[in-house]
Every structure is written in structure tokens, then in C-alpha cells.
Amino acid sequence: MDAQALLQQFQNMAPGGAAALGASQGGALESLGDLSKALQASNYQTDVATLEGGGALGVQSLDTAMKTTVQENEHFTLFNRLQQTKATNIVDEYVRQTNVGGFLGGSTNSQMGVVRAAQGEYSREVGLVKFLMSLRQVGYVLNIGKNIVEATAVEERNGALQLLTDSNYLLYHGNADASPTQFDGIFNIIDKEIAAGKMSDDNVIDMRAKPLNSVEPLSKINVAVSRYGSWGRSTDIFLPNSVQNDLNMGLDPAFRWIPQGGNTPMIGGHVEGIRLQNGVLKTNMDTFIHDEENPMVYPFEHHFPDIATKNAAFKPAAVAADASASDASSYFETGHAGNYYYAVAAIGAGGEGQTQIVKTSQTAVAAGKKVVLTITQSASGTETGYAIYRSRQNGTNATDDLRLVKVIAKTGASTTFTDLNRDIPGTVSVPLLNMGPSADAIGWRQFQPMIKIPLPFGIGGMPVISWFQFLFGYLRVTKPKHHGYIKNILPSQATWRPFAE
Template sequence: MGFFTTVETASVSEAELLKSLQAGYQTDSAQMVGGRTLIPEDIEGTMVNAMREQKEDCKFVNSVKKKSVNSTIHEYNRRTGVGNYKYLTTEEGGGSETSDQELERKTVKIKYLQDRRAVTDQMALVDGFEDAYTSEKIAGTLNVLKAAEYFCFHGDETVVPTQFDGVLRQIEKSKNANIYDVRGKSIATVGERIITDPVGMIFEAGGDANKLFFPPILAQDIQDLIRDRIRFGTSGSGAMNLVVDQYPTPYGSTIYFGQEAGADKFFHVKGLVTADGSPLKRPKAPTEVTTTSAADGKSKFAAADAGNYKYTVHSVNKYGISDGKEIDDSVAVSAGHKVTLKIKASAENTESGYVICRSAKDGDVVMEMVRIGKDESGTTEFNDFNIELPGTAQMVFLTEKKIQEVINWDQFCPLRSRPLYESNRAEIPFLIQLFAALDVKAPEWCAIAKNIAYRGGLYY
């Protein structure tokens, strides 16, 4: 059989075919007639450097241990118990019953953070302080890191399926969630129990809380509380401290909220909601929202809460938040009643969930109360039992120091820059990609303090 010098497969030449086969092996472009293949670039080092420089902005992501996973669906067994320790005694030479550990199968869905960037030919030629491509790559890296930090707190795949569940949502979804509800009181009013009670819940579940995160608006309230209760000697390192970054608890653990914890710029309060995101791709407001009120045993509307309430509903998807659909009339609520909202999807039906906003009793200002997923039927029903209070804040307590990791950052693909095919525009496009998810392995060793009044909120 003879040798063929040229092969034509449909419209693909031998040279083009060889180029495709060599993709990913970084064959020198001088050897390739059609040019070099598009090869993703690992920029994990850029991420590490960016995280070091932005450690005050990305406290949570910085502090979580990274774990490499090899599947978009990461599965493992979680130990929830080691046996019954109360009945292990026996007589001399006696036998023992077999003890079994308690295991739970855990599944983590990897989510995909991605940011498209581009550098024009003109910008690439400009003699600036730094290379334009490198500058844009760093900007994209910082943007993805900020997204990761934000979703570590506020991610909710029920509302936006492309998000991973943040630490708040994972604790709330757990079997025996540790949630301390202050019912609209301020930190000054609650006192040190705002810290000791959640830590006590964690201690009773087997954990030892040692880290606290909260929105920046609560930072001064925390300082005022702690400094009022801790006495310093006239000598020593603590004598002249202007800022306190730790608090010893009655349970033997010390809660830290300094440089690696405490106030986080991406931990937001429930506040005013406005249209946000891509004007072209974000959803439209719901078509219609109706309300009814009826008695219900689950209601937390007490006699002091009886009054008139205003509601507004915003649609949400992965591209943004819509304008609000305001209910024309206030809803009169009596003690022991609930308010049922029926939300009809927008005409385009592009939303994946809703942000429900409400006023305080007899108030006019509405703020975020809760986010819910959309019902596929087209009409979503939500019952307001007054469990979640609008215009309030949350704090989260974490156990970090254990033999096994309590919280992991499961990373399927390290941060990378992926070149894109150049079109008819004079620019070099690329993607910054990070494929990962937050995994709270032991939510029973974490806790949430919720419905905290803050300055500028509805209950302060």
C-alpha cells in the first residue's frame, strides 16, 4: 500500500486535523500551519497572590481549607456518630456488644463561576504602567474571588440553581439547625447572650465554636458589647487595646472576630432591594401578587405585631433582580394569623426565584425578608408566619479547630484563564473560570444568630 502525502476529510485538511489532535500538548506554533491551539492557562498562582493582597476582602474563602475533587458530583460518607458511649462497661472477662458508627451519604454539586474579559488591540499596544492583558486577567480574578466570597454567605441553589448553597443556607437546611432568634432586638439589648447562646448550642452538639462572621454594620455594636464586659489590667498587651478581636465564652472556647474573621464586606444585611444586574437578561417583575390572611398555629405574629403590613416582590435569576411588584393595599394582620402570598410568574417566565420584601408594622419602607424558589406551575405560594423579619441582620458561628475539617472548599478546577475564539472584533477575549462549591461537613457544629436589629434597618 502506498503512502498518502495529503488527506482530505470532508473540508478538514491534514494540517488542520493534526492541529486538533495536538490540542493541549502545547506544540510550538511554528510547527503548525494553522497556528497554535487555544490552551487554558492555570492561574491558581494569580488567585493565591490576589487572595493574599485582598485578604481583608475575602476572609471566608481565605480561611477555608481547599480540597481537590475529581467529579462535578462529589460524594462521600459523613460520620455523624460513633456509637452509644453510655453502655460500654462489662464484668471481668466479659464480652461486649458491637458498636456501630453512624454514617450519612453526602453529595456536593460543583458550581461554575465564570467571567468573560477582553482586551482590545489598541489597549494591548498602549505603553501603560502594566501589561493590559495581565491587568485584565487580575481584574477578572478579583471579580471571581468576590463572587466566591459573596456566595459563601448568600448562595442559594433553590433560588438560583447555578449558585452553590452558602454557609447560611447549609446550616438552615441541616437536620437540627442551631439558630438563635433575637426577634428584632439589637445586640445592645440582647447582651452577651448574642454570643454565648449560639456557642452553647454548638457545644451541646459536640462542637467548639471559635470563629464569628457578621456584616460590617454590626462591627461597632459588637465592640461596644465586648468592651463593656471585658476588664483589662493596667499593664500588659491588652491594657491599651482600642479594638477587641476575641471573646472568651463560658464553654471553654474563645470566639475570634479579628483579621481572619469578624466583619466581612460581602456578608450583607437584609436591606433595600432595587433592580440590579444585566438590564437585558434579568427577569421582569411578577405579573401579579395577591395576599390573604388566616389563622394558623405556626404564626409568630403576636399581639404586639398586629397591624398593617406592606409587601413587594422582585423576580430573580442568575443575571439579576427585577423591579418590584408592589401590592397596592396594606395587609391587615391579627395576632396568630399568617399572610399567604400568591405570586404569578412574569410574562417571559425567565425568573428562577423571588425576593419577598415587607415593611415593619404600620410602616411604609419595605426591605428584604426572604428569598424563595419559583414553583414550576407558574404560581408560587409563600406563607409569611413572621418567622423571618425584614430589614435585619445575621451572624454565623463556626467551629474550625477539629481533627476533621468542618468546612471545605471543594475545588473541581483551579482558577484558570481560558482563551476564546477571536471573532470579527479587534480584541482578545478570554474567560476566568473557577469550578468549586462550599461544603459544610458538620453544620451541627455551626450556628446562626438571626433577626438582629441594625442601624438603618426596620427594627433598630
């Protein structure tokens, strides 16, 4: 029985069939051999260096603990900071008030004048709970053996870490339009509000491939979120270590905040907070934000080749690039003119991940031009979005030399994307949020606690203990005007640089 047949048998036995498996991107193990290796206690190896899978958990010599180099709870920085509230339905409704009514000075009147009517402005908002799910299995013999750790407990913890990892990542980079199983992250939520004319584009600052080492862009967003009509403030910034390092090495000491009794602020010292007009902006380091080491900024197949290959059914049929037209809003300046390669991967509708990329031929881009990509859907037409990649200026078309530009939704049999050099590959975006408890401007909305559901013993005809782990929720942003972000930050120590200059 091959792995696909085993998976099908499991799906038929499990309540709800295939749909019950949810949207796990990992999917089934690639072969029955891999599954057996993960579940069995040992394959009678005598060379400890060859132990892997479940066999690696057995006690050897004087081992008393398992050493891990995986994410811990402390690494889910944004998820841990968000206020968490309970959703009572998977269609979660709330009312947003944007105005108290009237106009400035409009309540003045004479003694006997007709009193003018005024009413607050309200809108009904809807949030959709999304479903994060993981299937976990432990071999029966492995579970009862004398191991370094109790195997079932380890896998329960691994399941929880996987769900929290995906949650924290999607809080930033979720895109429900391109991948319907995801909830929207903060960047996509802000972009949608600006596109709909509900908030100012002043809430987004473009560094245009420069490092973040001054207070100016931070102050600009703080001004935008605190002005009349917004009445917010920036309390927290979330950033990767590379951007934090530039602040440490470049921020003027006059704007550095050190807790009471700390050392004198100086260049090179860690910036814990930044003094702004109406308070301190606290810095929070988060490894799940896209920077040059995040696996999701590479073509999917670079880190997940087996999954990308398995998704061949919805791989784009073709991609063409046209850089012949000029555009007054183009950010391709003289220093950016040159030759580029583009590539596109399709995104699965059910959380399957991405396909292998389809590359364009070399495209010459002159100053003031725009590049229009035309993406022809796969033969199946089942993809829901695309990930766009671009090479370095005058770089190669090697797969590992391409970086993510943007994730977009599919719009039909043919989808176009226009590159105006406003989303620069190899750069970082960092959000500035209002996380004041009294503001209640952003939070994690959860449908139920993380839950484990045991499955019948021996699923698939094998002696295994199996269970589902679920986490249902989404990012609810009740006051979008209180938030903003800085985009196209190029850390000074970045090794992959989009432009030669």
C-alpha cells in the same frame, strides 16, 4: 449590528456556544456603544474630565498609578480563612460519620454474657461543584498604548476579583434551590439540616430585631455546638462593621479578649475576640454579609435596573397577600401590627439575576396573624426562585423603601410564602463557625485552580483580546452540628428600621 447580534455571533464562534458563557450575572454589555467605549483607547477627547471606559487608562499629566476603590483580596474574609482542598469530580462525594455505635453504658457485660453488636453510623454525602465564569475583553489598541497600567493585566485582576467576590458572597447567601447555578451558603445549609431533623434548632438564635451587644446569644450557640452528640466549638464569628460596632460599644469588658500584652479591655474598644466557656471566639469583619448597605437587600432593580429590565421574560405574573388567618407561631406581636407592602422578584435559572418586582396592595396585619403570599409564575415559567421584599411598618411602597425578607425556591405554577415575622427585613444574620484545623468541619472544595482560557483574537469581528476566567468549587460543610448563626440582628445605628417601636 446591535449588542444582542454581537453576543450571538460571539456565542456561535466560541466552543460550546451559549452554554460556554456559564452563569455570569453581568451578561453582555447593554449596547455596542458601551462595548466600544470600554475597549477603545480614546475618542479623541481633550477634556480629561470626560474620559471614561478604556480611554480613562491613558496617561495624562503626571499620573503614574491608577487609584482604585474596589474590593481587594483582604476583603474576602471567609474565603481566605477556609481550608481549601481539591475536588476530583464535579459530583464530589464523601462519607460523614455521626455515631460510633451502641448506647451510653451499652458495652458493659457479665463475664460470660453475649456480647452486644454495635456499629458506627455513616452516611454518603454529595456536594456539587458550581461554575463561576467571566468573559473579559481588552481592545488591541488600548493594550499596546502608553497607559497608566497595562490594560490586560488590570482586566485579568478584575476577572479574578469578580470570581472571588461572588465566591465569598455565596459562602454566606448562596441558595442552590432558588438559583441552581449557585452553591448553598452556610445559612441555607444549616436551615436544611434543621428542617431535615439532622441538627437542633438551638444552633440558630433569633434576636427579633434587637442589636447584638451581649455575650448571651453567642454562649447559647457555643453550648449547642459543643454538647453531647455535636462535640464542636465556636472559634470564629463573621459579621459586618455595623454589628461589630455594637459589640465594641456594648459588650461587657469581662468577656472581651485582648491578645497578650494588649490594652485593658474597655467599653468602646475594638472586640478582637470574645471569651466563651471553651475558648476565644475570634471576630472577623466581612462586608459581603447582608446589612443595610449591601445592594442585594434592596430590590434588584434599585442597583441593577438594566439587568432587571432585560429579565422581563420571567417576571412574576401576579402576587397577592392574605393576612386574614391567625397562627399560634406568628411573631407579629402587638407592636408589629400595622400596614405593610410586599413585593416579589423572580430569579433566573442560569444566573441571569432577578426581574423587576411585582408589588402587592397595602396589607393590614393584626397581632397574631400571618401573611400568605401567593405568587403566580411568569408567562414563560422559566424562573427557579423568588426574592421576597417587605416595607417598613406603616411605610410606603416605594421601591427603595423595601428590603429583602427571604429568598425561596419556586414550587410550581403557584408558589406560596408564609410570613410569620420570623425573617425580618433590614436585619443581619451572622454565622458562628468551627474553623479549627483539626476539626475539618468546613472548607472550600475546589475542582481546579482559577484558570484563564484565551479566545481567538478578533472575536465578534472587532480588534479585541478576549479570554474566559473560571473558578469551580463549592462550600463543603462536613460537620453541620459544629456551626450556627444568629439571625434578625438590628444594628443600633441602622437608619432603615422595620418597626416603628
